[in-house]
Amino acid sequence: MCGIVGYVGRQEALPILTEGLRRLEYRGYDSAGIALHRAHKLAIFKACGKVREVISTLPKRIRAHTGIGHTRWATHGVPSDVNAHPHCDSEGRIAVVHNGIIENAASLRDQLLAQGVRVVSDTDSELLAHLIARVDADRLDDAVRTVLRSITGTYGIAVLDTAHPEEIVIARNGSPVIVGIGDGETFVASDSAALVRYTQKVVYLEDGEVARLTASGYEVTTLDAAPIARAPDAIEVSDGSYEKAEFDHFMAKEIHEQPECIRRTLRGRLDKRFHSARLDGLNLSANALLGFKRIKVIGCGSAYIAGLLGAKIVERLARIPVDAEAAAEFRYRNPIIEHDTLYLAVSQSGETLDTLVAIDEIQRKGGTVRGIVNVVGSSIARKCAGGIYLHAGPEIAVVSTKTFVATLIAFTLLALYLGRMRDLSPSDGRRLIEALEALPAQVSELLERESDYRRLAARYARYDHAYFIGRNCGYALAMEGALKLKEVSYIHAEAYPASELKHGPIALVTEHTPTVVLIPDDDLAERNLASIEEIKARRGPVLAIIQNPDHAASADDHVTVPAMHELLSPIAMLIPLQFLAYFAAIERNCDVDQPRNLAKSVTVE
Numbered sequence: 001m002c003g004i005v006g007y008v009g010r011q012e013a014l015p016i017l018t019e020g021l022r023r024l025e026y027r028g029y030d031s032a033g034i035a036l037h038r039a040h041k042l043a044i045f046k047a048c049g050k051v052r053e054v055i056s057t058l059p060k061r062i063r064a065h066t067g068i069g070h071t072r073w074a075t076h077g078v079p080s081d082v083n084a085h086p087h088c089d090s091e092g093r094i095a096v097v098h099n100g101i102i103e104n105a106a107s108l109r110d111q112l113l114a115q116g117v118r119v120v121s122d123t124d125s126e127l128l129a130h131l132i133a134r135v136d137a138d139r140l141d142d143a144v145r146t147v148l149r150s151i152t153g154t155y156g157i158a159v160l161d162t163a164h165p166e167e168i169v170i171a172r173n174g175s176p177v178i179v180g181i182g183d184g185e186t187f188v189a190s191d192s193a194a195l196v197r198y199t200q201k202v203v204y205l206e207d208g209e210v211a212r213l214t215a216s217g218y219e220v221t222t223l224d225a226a227p228i229a230r231a232p233d234a235i236e237v238s239d240g241s242y243e244k245a246e247f248d249h250f251m252a253k254e255i256h257e258q259p260e261c262i263r264r265t266l267r268g269r270l271d272k273r274f275h276s277a278r279l280d281g282l283n284l285s286a287n288a289l290l291g292f293k294r295i296k297v298i299g300c301g302s303a304y305i306a307g308l309l310g311a312k313i314v315e316r317l318a319r320i321p322v323d324a325e326a327a328a329e330f331r332y333r334n335p336i337i338e339h340d341t342l343y344l345a346v347s348q349s350g351e352t353l354d355t356l357v358a359i360d361e362i363q364r365k366g367g368t369v370r371g372i373v374n375v376v377g378s379s380i381a382r383k384c385a386g387g388i389y390l391h392a393g394p395e396i397a398v399v400s401t402k403t404f405v406a407t408l409i410a411f412t413l414l415a416l417y418l419g420r421m422r423d424l425s426p427s428d429g430r431r432l433i434e435a436l437e438a439l440p441a442q443v444s445e446l447l448e449r450e451s452d453y454r455r456l457a458a459r460y461a462r463y464d465h466a467y468f469i470g471r472n473c474g475y476a477l478a479m480e481g482a483l484k485l486k487e488v489s490y491i492h493a494e495a496y497p498a499s500e501l502k503h504g505p506i507a508l509v510t511e512h513t514p515t516v517v518l519i520p521d522d523d524l525a526e527r528n529l530a531s532i533e534e535i536k537a538r539r540g541p542v543l544a545i546i547q548n549p550d551h552a553a554s555a556d557d558h559v560t561v562p563a564m565h566e567l568l569s570p571i572a573m574l575i576p577l578q579f580l581a582y583f584a585a586i587e588r589n590c591d592v593d594q595p596r597n598l599a600k601s602v603t604v605e
């Protein structure tokens with residue numbers, strides 16, 4: 001979703017800002033822009049389209065040492081040049097970039113119009129520039145604080161003022177803002193991706209905080225100007241994590257990183273002495289964990305689907321009821337929060353607003369919530385008083401692949417840990433640990449069969465609709481397979497429990513509607529094979545993902561994945577589904593890493 005970058009220091013700001021914008025591209029956006037301080041004036045360059053299009057409009061060299069940049073994902077107002085950020089006041093004195101949504105924008109707009117201000121864009125963000133310009137204050141941070149006290153909604157902002165050419169004022173409420181500390185230079189970004197090339201030293205702004213950045217450092221205050229002491233943290237990731245290396249797309253790179261991700265999520269967490277797991281980060285004693293009667297998982301999109309699968313894994317081993325729900329559905333139904341329920345919030349980015357607000361709802365009602373999060377130091381990670389970090393490394397492709405797998409590993413560790421506290425036997429615990437240790441090599445083997453997946457994808461990419469079906473874990477996996485395919489290849493794909501097909505969707509099965517059938521080698525395999533017969537009777541093409549070679553018989557095509565511990569089979573079966581989506585997108589000339597309309601981190605409700 002929208003991205004912010006900014007620089008103040010001795011170096012030329014422009015190359016740092018353009019590089020920062022490129023690093024933010026993966027978040028998904030529709031327009032981009034830059035504002036620079038230049039000879040006591042603001043130079044603004046912005047356009048609808050890709051970052052390279054903005055860069056192509058820039059003069060070769062602009063001497064400026066302070067500037068801000070933005071990638072916009074439209075909320076208020078269509079994608080257009082005029083709606084792109086930065087936005088300025090009528091005099092061109094103040095420039096603002098903004099992530100988030102101003103909820104009282106309509107009344108603020110009316111007030112400004114009544115005062116004769118000419119508002120040129122349809123955005124809520126432009127209003128901030130006019131409002132800041134109209135405050136009579138000597139200091140820019142004072143003016144920003146005054147305006148923010150009258151705002152409701154979410155924001156991460158960076159502001160320039162020609163009256164203060166060597167500073168940037170930033171503020172945060174619900175939308176991340178990170179300060180990067182350099183030597184005689186200071187950076188700001190909404191995502192560490194735009195910072196790691198220059199510094200590993202960062203300060204995370206909290207909600208309700210404002211900071212004034214200069215080349216020599218930063219001053220953080222509350223909205224009421226009370227100073228806050230904040231020491232820098234270190235970012236773990238390196239610059240190389242944001243490069244494609246030998247791959248054509250980040251999605252391919254991240255699919256191939258999965259064996260290593262599994263090892264990283266497991267690292268230091270297998271307890272071979274007690275055949276259990278170590279999850280100290282949960283910050284919950286054994287006693288507290290034994291007191292929970294239920295677990296409720298919340299998340300959005302793939303994180304929710306990983307939660308559905310995780311719920312089945314934990315329930316199976318720990319023998320307590322676990323269910324998962326889409327975070328926004330959960331928060332809007334005034335949920336009953338029970339004190340003997342452990343709530344788990346799943347999020348790759350740790351910034352998804354629907355999940356964040358659901359956490360607020362749980363905490364406000366006195367519930368216990370922990371995070372299963374990839375991005376260290378993200379809002380969700382900090383809001384929950386503990387959890388399980390995935391340690392999957394940065395995920396740059398908009399669609400999640402490696403973090404989905406890492407989430408399943410985190411749930412399996414939790415299942416093992418809770419199971420061994422309850423009635424899972426040591427020998428069953430040991431069997432699962434051995435299976436987890438063998439998994440990276442099995443996934444690597446599946447990754448080597450890329451050319452087979454590519455051939456299949458070429459065949460199935462010509463259809464415009466597809467079904468994915470399975471039972472139990474296979475159904476959750478079908479949901480993920482369908483979501484991946486529609487996100488990157490734009491093929492309309494729907495997932496159903498296999499048993500539901502005959503209750504309606506089969507009406508649409510024809511020779512033009514293929515079905516991907518997920519058939520783990522379990523006691524439901526016969527039922528899944530019967531579903532294939534129903535589809536074949538309607539001449540529907542079938543691609544089966546199987547574990548037992550005997551299950552290939554009536555499918556038109558199949559992929560066989562190795563037999564393994566039944567709780568880990570979904571991970572093996574997921575690999576062909578990820579590749580099916582990836583190669584189908586390539587066949588159809590789609591933008592694999594930045595699919596249309598999608599954002600990596602969805603920070604609006």
Ligand code: F6R
Pocket residue numbers: 300301302303304346347348349350351352355398399400401483484487600601602
């Ligand atoms: C799908 C995908 C999205 C995210 C969802 C939640 O490929 O990536 O569905 O899973 O937007 O994002 P996080 O996990 O960052 O909370």
